[in-house]
Amino acid sequence: MKRGPFEVTTTKIVYKNPWIEVREDKIIRPNGKEGLFGVVTGGSGSSIVALTEENEVYLIKEFHYALGDSSYELPSGGIDKGETALNAAKRELQEETGIIAKRWTTLGIVNPLTVLLNAPNHMFLAEGLDEGEPTDEETDLIKIEKFPFEKVLEMVDRGEITHSASVTAILKVARLKGL
Numbered sequence: 001m002k003r004g005p006f007e008v009t010t011t012k013i014v015y016k017n018p019w020i021e022v023r024e025d026k027i028i029r030p031n032g033k034e035g036l037f038g039v040v041t042g043g044s045g046s047s048i049v050a051l052t053e054e055n056e057v058y059l060i061k062e063f064h065y066a067l068g069d070s071s072y073e074l075p076s077g078g079i080d081k082g083e084t085a086l087n088a089a090k091r092e093l094q095e096e097t098g099i100i101a102k103r104w105t106t107l108g109i110v111n112p113l114t115v116l117l118n119a120p121n122h123m124f125l126a127e128g129l130d131e132g133e134p135t136d137e138e139t140d141l142i143k144i145e146k147f148p149f150e151k152v153l154e155m156v157d158r159g160e161i162t163h164s165a166s167v168t169a170i171l172k173v174a175r176l177k178g179l
Helices: 086-097 150-157 164-177
Strands: 006-016 022-026 036-041 045-050 056-064 070-072 075-079 100-110 121-130 141-149
Touching: 006 036, 045 056, 045 086, 045 141, 045 164, 056 086, 056 150, 070 100, 075 086, 075 150, 086 100, 100 164, 121 164, 141 150, 150 164
Parallel strands: 045 121
Antiparallel strands: 006 022, 022 036, 045 075, 056 070, 056 141, 100 121
16 A cells, blocks of 8 residues: 555554554655654644634643643644534633634644644634633633733743644734734
8 A cells, every 4th residue: 555655565553542543554665665654643633712802812721641741722622523623613612711702713724743643633713702611521620811912922932832733823813913
């Protein structure tokens, strides 16, 4: 089987759970030499820049087990089977922050760590915000904060926000809105 310029001779799943799959592919490179690729496939996700009329942005501060630390990021979450990226974004924003947005703008997709990870993240700008109460069962594990957009850009510049979809979406909104 061909995969781009590579010939895949064997492929096997070496680990799988409900969230990720790890695959090992033995390949023949275009130069004829044998090689090995490990590929991690995760679910697709959505991340949302929830922007107020006063140009403030909602961020989530959450402990992430894989990092062993807390990080600031945009409201984000996985896309359920049969769900569109936009519907997932709407659901995640409401679950994590209680916000319902009237206007949505698609900001594209980011593919983090393309050398070994297949887990695209869809990014959105949400405006015309109506605040409510979060509905996620685990809101006690997250802290919701609102910052001026300028401060959020500074947080990106200082490396305080490192979640790739959050960084990309924030920078795209900065260009889109001239902020």
